[in-house]
Amino acid sequence: MNQPTAIQPPTPTNAEEKLGHTQFNVDAGNPHFTVDPAKCKACASKPCLWICPAENFRLDEKGDLVVSWEGCIECGAVDVICHQMGNGAITWHYPRGGFGVRHAAG
Amino acid sequence: MSNGEDKLDVIIVGAGPAGSAAALVLAREGLSVGVLERGEYPGAKNLFGGVLYTTVLEQLVPGFRESAPLERHIHRRRYVMLGDGDQLAFEFASGHFDQAPFNHSYSVLRAKFDAWFATQAEEAGAMLLPATAVEELIVRDGRVVGVRTGRDDGDLLADVVIVAEGCNSFLARKAGFRRDFQPHRLQLAVKEVIALDRGVIEQRFNIEGGQGCSVEYFGGEAVAGMFGGAFIYTNGDSLSVGVSCAASEFPDRRMLPNAVLEHFKGLPFVRPLLAGGQTLEYSGHMIPEFGPETMPRIYGEGVLFAGDCAGLVNLSPFYHEGTNLAMASGQAAAETVLELRKAGRPFTAANMARYEQRLRKSWVCQDVERYRGIPDFGHRNPQFFNKYPYVFGSLARDFFSVDHRSKKQVEKDVIRRFRKEVGLWRFIRDGWKAFKALR
Numbered sequence: 001m002n003q004p005t006a007i008q009p010p011t012p013t014n015a016e017e018k019l020g021h022t023q024f025n026v027d028a029g030n031p032h033f034t035v036d037p038a039k040c041k042a043c044a045s046k047p048c049l050w051i052c053p054a055e056n057f058r059l060d061e062k063g064d065l066v067v068s069w070e071g072c073i074e075c076g077a078v079d080v081i082c083h084q085m086g087n088g089a090i091t092w093h094y095p096r097g098g099f100g101v102r103h104a105a106g
Numbered sequence: 107m108s109n110g111e112d113k114l115d116v117i118i119v120g121a122g123p124a125g126s127a128a129a130l131v132l133a134r135e136g137l138s139v140g141v142l143e144r145g146e147y148p149g150a151k152n153l154f155g156g157v158l159y160t161t162v163l164e165q166l167v168p169g170f171r172e173s174a175p176l177e178r179h180i181h182r183r184r185y186v187m188l189g190d191g192d193q194l195a196f197e198f199a200s201g202h203f204d205q206a207p208f209n210h211s212y213s214v215l216r217a218k219f220d221a222w223f224a225t226q227a228e229e230a231g232a233m234l235l236p237a238t239a240v241e242e243l244i245v246r247d248g249r250v251v252g253v254r255t256g257r258d259d260g261d262l263l264a265d266v267v268i269v270a271e272g273c274n275s276f277l278a279r280k281a282g283f284r285r286d287f288q289p290h291r292l293q294l295a296v297k298e299v300i301a302l303d304r305g306v307i308e309q310r311f312n313i314e315g316g317q318g319c320s321v322e323y324f325g326g327e328a329v330a331g332m333f334g335g336a337f338i339y340t341n342g343d344s345l346s347v348g349v350s351c352a353a354s355e356f357p358d359r360r361m362l363p364n365a366v367l368e369h370f371k372g373l374p375f376v377r378p379l380l381a382g383g384q385t386l387e388y389s390g391h392m393i394p395e396f397g398p399e400t401m402p403r404i405y406g407e408g409v410l411f412a413g414d415c416a417g418l419v420n421l422s423p424f425y426h427e428g429t430n431l432a433m434a435s436g437q438a439a440a441e442t443v444l445e446l447r448k449a450g451r452p453f454t455a456a457n458m459a460r461y462e463q464r465l466r467k468s469w470v471c472q473d474v475e476r477y478r479g480i481p482d483f484g485h486r487n488p489q490f491f492n493k494y495p496y497v498f499g500s501l502a503r504d505f506f507s508v509d510h511r512s513k514k515q516v517e518k519d520v521i522r523r524f525r526k527e528v529g530l531w532r533f534i535r536d537g538w539k540a541f542k543a544l545r
Contacts (some may be wrong), residue, residue: 011390103389
C-alpha cells in the first residue's frame with residue numbers, strides 16, 4: 001500500500017438536503033456497514049469519498065473517515081469501489097428486512 | 107413455516123419484476139410459492155430510469171392496461187448530445203404508438219408498479235413475505251435446499267429456489283455464481299422524481315393526453331464528459347430525471363454522483379424543462395454490465411437466477427431494457443420448474459440447464475449478447491463521450507452561424523475544421539467501430 005497522502009475532500013453538494021425528500025425506516029443502533037479503521041487509514045485513494053450518492057463518507061479535520069449510515073439509499077456502490085479501487089476497509093450489506101430506504105416513487 | 111420441516115415447492119428471493127413474474131406463473135399452476143422481499147413492501151427498494159417495456163407483461167397479465175399503475179405511453183423519443191453550449195438532437199414521435207399496444211413502452215414508477223405486480227402473484231396464490239431479508243442460500247450436499255432469512259427460526263426449505271435478488275446479488279456472490287464486480291463494468295445511476303403540473307409537462311415536452319416523452323442524453327456535457335448519460339422521462343405529473351455513469355468514473359474524475367446530477371439539471375438546455383418542479387424523492391441504484399467472460403452462472407443444483415442478478419440487461423444506449431428481460435427470465439425460470447416437475451425429473455444442475463437453453467433460444471440472451479460489448483467499447487473509445495459531442499456541437503454551430511461569409515466559404519470552413527479536429531479516416535474508423543459495437 002502506498003503511504004497515505006493528504007486527500008482533498010470533495011465539496012459537499014446538496015445531497016443531504018435532497019435526502020430529506022426520501023423516506024427511511026432507520027434501524028436505530030444497527031449500522032448495516034462497518035469500516036476497518038486500520039485498513040481505511042492505510043488507504044491512499046479513498047474512492048469512497050467520491051462514490052456515494054448520499055455522500056455518507058466524509059473526512060474529519062484529522063483526515064479520518066466519518067460515515068453516516070442512516071441516510072443510506074442502498075445502491076451498494078461503495079462496497080464495490082472500496083474493495084476494487086480502495087483498500088477493502090468497508091464491509092457493506094443490506095439493512096435488516098423491513099428497514100432502510102423506502103421508495104414512495106422509485 | 108417456523109419448524110423448518112414444512113417445505114414449499116418454490117421459494118423466490120425478491121419481489122421485483124423477475125421474482126413476481128416467476129411467482130405468478132408458478133402459483134397459477136397450483137404450486138406452493140413463497141416470495142421473500144427485504145423491503146417493507148414490493149417496490150420499496152426498487153428503482154429504474156423510467157421506461158417499462160411490456161411485451162412479457164402482456165403475456166403474463168393480458169388486461170394489465172386496465173389495472174397497472176402506468177404513467178404515460180412513450181409517444182416521443184428524443185436522443186441528445188450536449189456540447190459546450192450546443193445541443194444536437196434526434197427525435198422520433200409516432201401517432202402509431204398512440205393506440206394499443208402503445209408500442210409496449212410506458213413510463214412507470216417502480217414503487218407503485220412493483221407493488222401492483224406482486225399483488226397479481228399474490229392473487230394467483232403466491233405467499234408474499236415482505237420485510238424478510240435472505241442472508242444466505244442453504245446448501246446441503248452441494249444442493250440448494252432453501253434459504254436462511256433474518257427472522258427468528260428463519261430457515262425455509264423448498265424443492266427449488268429462484269433467486270431474483272437484483273443487481274447487488276450478494277447471494278449469487280456468496281454461493282460462487284458470480285465473480286466480483288469490476289467498477290468500470292457497473293453503472294451507478296442517481297435519480298430525482300420531480301413533481302410538475304401535468305399540463306406544464308405536456309406543453310414542455312410537446313405531448314398531450316396519455317402521451318409521454320423520453321429524452322436520453324449521450325455522454326458530452328450532460329455528464330461532464332464522463333462515460334455515461336442522462337435521462338428525463340415524463341410521468342403523469344412528475345419527471346424522472348437522472349444521470350448514470352460507470353461507477354469507476356466518479357472516483358477517477360473526482361465527481362460526486364449528486365454533483366453530476368446537479369450539473370445536468372443546471373444546464374441551460376435542461377433547466378427550463380425542470381423549472382418550477384419540486385423534488386419528491388432522491389434515489390440511487392446500480393446496473394450490472396457483465397462482459398462475456400464475467401457473465402454469472404444462472405443455474406445450479408436446486409437453484410435458478412433471474413433478472414439483474416443473472417446479468418440480463420440490454421446495454422444498448424437506445425433501449426436501456428432490464429425489467430422486461432427480468433420478467434422474461436422469471437417466466438422462463440418458472441416454466442423450467444414446471445416442465446421438470448411434470449416430467450418427474452429432479453432439479454439437478456444438468457436438468458436445470460434447460461433454463462439457460464430456453465433463454466438462449468429466445469430474444470432475451472440474443473439481445474443481452476448482442477450489446478454486451480458496449481461498456482468495454484465505451485471505455486476503449488472515450489472520444490465518443492468526451493470529444494465528439496463537443497466537436498460536433500461546435501461544428502453544427504459553425505454551420506448554422508450567420509455572418510458575412512458566403513455559404514460556400516462556411517461549408518469549406520466547417521469541412522476544414524472537421525478534418526483538423528476529427529479527421530475523415532478517424533471518423534470513418536470510429537463510425538464503423540461504433541456500428542459494429544451497436545449491432
